[in-house]
């Protein structure tokens with residue numbers, strides 16, 4: 400079966416491409432390399448022995464998207480990762496985000512209708528929940544007004560997909576990711592954030608390797624046990640495997656409704672200080688960090704109720720925080736050796 404992975408050169412897309420190939424799927428990747436590099440293609444192949452079929456494609460170009468599908472009639476399903484994902488940048492440049500995250504989705508869904516592609520997996524996010532009223536958070540929790548244009552694009556995307564499944568043969572699953580971290584165990588692929596990382600773990604590893612002077616911990620006066628924010632950190636390969644299982648559910652027509660949503664997290668919340676402590680244990684070195692003021696837009700705590708994914712999808716995260724951090728640290732050291740562009 401041929402699966403199109405949009406944004407397949409990116410962080411989660413590349414790990415999912417590996418998991419798909421290892422599950423026997425043929426992977427086709429399209430990407431405009433706005434946040435990734437062509438080298439990733441060979442890095443994927445060095446793990447699986449198979450180079451995915453690749454085409455440079457900017458999904459914002461409707462004509463090019465149409466031409467791609469016209470010339471690739473054999474696609475059985477799509478996993479749609481391509482999007483812009485920096486929350487802060489989305490506040491500064493909302494139209495970039497509405498164009499890149501929404502128009503691209505609409506063009507893809509139009510081609511699905513034209514070429515009868517019925518299986519669609521979408522990268523959503525726990526940001527759709529905002530500040531939760533109850534923890535762990537279930538898929539039934541209310542969607543709160545988004546705190547950024549990025550978060551809003553994920554909410555609107557889910558609505559666009561839902562509406563489309565109501566009037567067409569499309570079947571779709573939105574996976575609401577919690578906080579993906581870590582790298583493939585081979586450390587051939589991993590996360591390569593451009594510029595200053597927005598997320599905790601790449602900031603930790605870049606500080607430890609000497610690329611950043613000091614890690615800023617944004618606030619230790621939150622109403623949590625140690626005062627720092629709590630998140631649900633999931634190993635990127637666990638997340639990648641959830642995509643394969645979700646895709647198989649659609650291909651085998653096991654979905655209960657045309658549009659389904661699943662939380663993809665570990666179910667365990669870890670505070671920023673706990674993550675730092677775990678990293679220090681794994682790396683056997685102290686981390687230079689300093690508590691600074693809160694950062695606007697951060698919610699106090701969010702972690703997943705994974706019951707639905709466990710029971711319905713038959714998926715459960717297998718790797719723990721230490722394992723995830725160990726792989727992230729190994730990856731950072733490898734990146735330094737390879738002198739890849741930061």
Ligand code: NAD
Pocket residue numbers: 405406407408409410411412429430431432433434435456457458459479480481482483484499503522523524525576577578579
């Ligand atoms: P990433 O930036 O590493 O990967 C996205 C890929 O899409 C990149 O290779 C980029 O070049 C490509 N791309 C972007 N716009 C494109 C366009 N117009 N045409 C073609 N290719 C385009 O990001 P990621 O962390 O792998 O995230 C993948 C998806 O998961 C995104 O939709 C993101 O919003 C979502 N998500 C990520 C996280 C996270 O913490 N990483 C959390 C929740 C949801």
